Amino acid sequence: xxxxxxxxxxxxxxxxxxxxxxxxxxxxxxxxxxxxxxxxxxxxxxxxxxxxxxxxxxxxxxxxxxxxxxxxxxxxxxxxxxxxxxxxxxxxxxxxxxxxxxxxxxxxxxxxxxxxxxxxxxxxxxxxxxxxxxxxxxxxxxxxxxxxxxxxxxxxxxxxxxxxxxxxxxxxxxxxxxxxxxxxxxxxxxxxxxxxxxxxxxxxxxxxxxxxxxxxxxxxxxxxxxxxxxxxxxxxxxxxxxxxxxxxxxxxxxxxxxxxxxxxxxxxxxxxxxxxxxxxxxxxxxxxxxxxxxxxxxxxxxxxxxxxxxxxxxxxxxxxxxxxxx
Numbered sequence: 001x002x003x004x005x006x007x008x009x010x011x012x013x014x015x016x017x018x019x020x021x022x023x024x025x026x027x028x029x030x031x032x033x034x035x036x037x038x039x040x041x042x043x044x045x046x047x048x049x050x051x052x053x054x055x056x057x058x059x060x061x062x063x064x065x066x067x068x069x070x071x072x073x074x075x076x077x078x079x080x081x082x083x084x085x086x087x088x089x090x091x092x093x094x095x096x097x098x099x100x101x102x103x104x105x106x107x108x109x110x111x112x113x114x115x116x117x118x119x120x121x122x123x124x125x126x127x128x129x130x131x132x133x134x135x136x137x138x139x140x141x142x143x144x145x146x147x148x149x150x151x152x153x154x155x156x157x158x159x160x161x162x163x164x165x166x167x168x169x170x171x172x173x174x175x176x177x178x179x180x181x182x183x184x185x186x187x188x189x190x191x192x193x194x195x196x197x198x199x200x201x202x203x204x205x206x207x208x209x210x211x212x213x214x215x216x217x218x219x220x221x222x223x224x225x226x227x228x229x230x231x232x233x234x235x236x237x238x239x240x241x242x243x244x245x246x247x248x249x250x251x252x253x254x255x256x257x258x259x260x261x262x263x264x265x266x267x268x269x270x271x272x273x274x275x276x277x278x279x280x281x282x283x284x285x286x287x288x289x290x291x292x293x294x295x296x297x298x299x300x301x302x303x304x305x306x307x308x309x310x311x312x313x314x315x316x317x318x319x320x321x322x323x324x325x326x
Contacts, residue, residue: 001025001026001027002025002026002027002062002063002288002291002292003027003028003029003060003061003062003063004020004026004027004028004029004061004062004063004064004065004288005028005029005030005031005032005051005057005058005060005061005063005064005065006020006028006031006032006065006067007031007032007033007054007057007064007065007066007067007068007076008033008066008067008068008069008072008076008090009031009032009033009035009038009039009042009067010033010038010067010155010156012067012090013031013033013042013067014042015067015280016065016067016280016284017031017042017046017048018278018280019278019280019281019283019284019285020284021046022281023281023284023285023288025288025292026288028046028048029048029049029060029061030048030049030050030051030056030057030060030061031043031046031048031049031050031051031057032050032051032053032054032056032057033050035156038156054076054079058079058080058083058085061085062085062086062291063085063086063087063088063287063288063291064076064080064085064086064087064088065087065088065089065284066080066087066088066089066090067090068090069155069157069159069165069166070090070092070094070095070165070166070167070171070172071095071159071164071165071166073089073090073092073093073094073095073099073103074094074095074099074100074102074103077089077094077103077106078102078103078106081103081106081107081110081112081114082106082110084110084112085112086112086113086114086287086291087112087113087114087115088114088115088116088117088284088287089103089114089115089116089117089304090116090117091116091117091118091119091175091176091179091304091307092116092167092171092172092175092304092307092308092311093116093301093304093305093307093308094308095164095165095166095167095171096312097305097308097309097312100304100305100308100309101305103301103304103305104301104302104305107301113287113290113291113296113297114297114300114301115286115287115290115297115299115300115301116299116300116301116303116304116307117283117284117299118175118176118179118180118299118303118304118307119176119279119280119283120176120177120179120180120279121179121180121183121283121298121299122279122280122282122283122286123279124279125246126180126235126246129184129235129237129244129246130180130183130184132244133184133185133237133239133244134184136241137241137242137244138237138238138239138240138241138242138243138244139239139240139241139242140239140240140241141185141215141217141237141238141239142216142217142218142238142239142240143217143218143219143220143236143238144181144185144217144218144219144220144235144236144237144238145219145220145221145222145235145236146174146177146180146181146219146220146221146222146233146234146235147221147222147223147224147232147233147234147235148173148174148176148177148222148223148224148232148233149169149173149206149222149223149224149225149226149227149231149232149233150224150225150227150228150229150230150231150232151225151226151227151228151231152203152204152205152225152226153172153225160172160225161202161203163197163198167311167312167315168195168197168205168207168315169195169197169205169206169207169223169224169225170193170195170197170207170209170223170311170314170315170318171308171311171312171315173223173225174207174209174221174222174223174311175307175308175311177221177223177235178209178221178307178310178311178314179303179307181211181213181219181221182303182306182307182310183303185213185215185217185219186213186214186215187213187214187326188211188212188213188214188219188310188326189212189213189214189325189326190211190212190323190324190325190326191209191210191211191212191310191313191314191317191323191324191326192209192210192317192322192323192324193207193208193209193210193314193315193317193318194207194208194318195207195208195315195318196226197315197318198318198319203225204225204226205223205224205225205226206222206223206224206225206226207221207222207223207224207314207318208220208221208222209221209222209223209314209317211310232247232248232249233246233248234246234247234248234249286298309326310326313326
């Protein structure tokens with residue numbers, strides 16, 4: 001039985017708890033949150049013990065799952081790594097690149113299992129699209145357009161509205177898409193961004209980020225916390241042999257249209273059904289199995305670092321009005 005401890009008992013802590021409860025070989029032995037009232041309510045709901053301190057949690061768990069706000073990730077990840085625990089940490093890896101570097105170095109020094117929880121890789125539409133692109137289904141990719149967003153997120157302490165804590169819509173939200181693009185298309189050469197983040201608007205944020213990849217492709221990533229009409233995502237991947245398209249608002253989840261020989265007409269659509277298994281379950285199940293078997297998680301600590309590095313470069317571009325080379 002693999003013993004897990006969860007730190008941070010808000011929305012994501014509950015999502016992760018539900019996933020672990022569906023695993024017969026996993027036991028959440030303790031949870032921890034610096035908000036005592038929230039911890040007690042969580043413990044009552046799930047019949048789980050509240051750890052008296054971080055050290056108490058570390059003493060009773062093999063795996064530490066960090067679901068705290070971004071700015072506290074390094075605060076909990078580093079002691080857990082130093083204690084030799086396997087750690088899965090919600091995205092983004094940390095709020096600053098310096099904290100990311102500290103986590104990367106600690107993982108290398110201790111050689112502990114670690115995975116940044118970039119759950120988008122486990123959503124079937126995005127996972128299938130990644131493999132289709134990698135297999136050459138649309139040929140050489142020329143352009144990618146991605147969009148993600150909904151209304152401004154709220155939390156008990158309203159930390160999303162504090163740029164110093166959340167990093168705004170770029171670091172918190174579209175880092176999902178930035179990680180997927182790095183995973184699928186490789187390194188980025190240059191980034192240029194515009195955003196509402198620094199215009200002192202209350203509970204509104206929006207960004208448009210343009211990426212130039214080292215392989216020559218162009219990426220266009222839009223993120224919004226201005227849409228009260230519900231959370232929506234979509235993307236297009238265009239290559240010289242066809243296009244992949246996904247829109248969460250459409251009934252058919254994923255389509256691929258390929259050109260006939262000679263580049264004329266006759267596209268064929270291949271629909272994929274929505275997720276039959278919760279992507280958070282799939283993500284955490286992957287990590288647990290890696291811990292149990294000694295395998296390396298498919299999302300590495302370096303992947304987490306690279307996603308933050310790209311997001312912070314986009315933030316720098318939005319702040320300065322300049323294109324940023326990586």
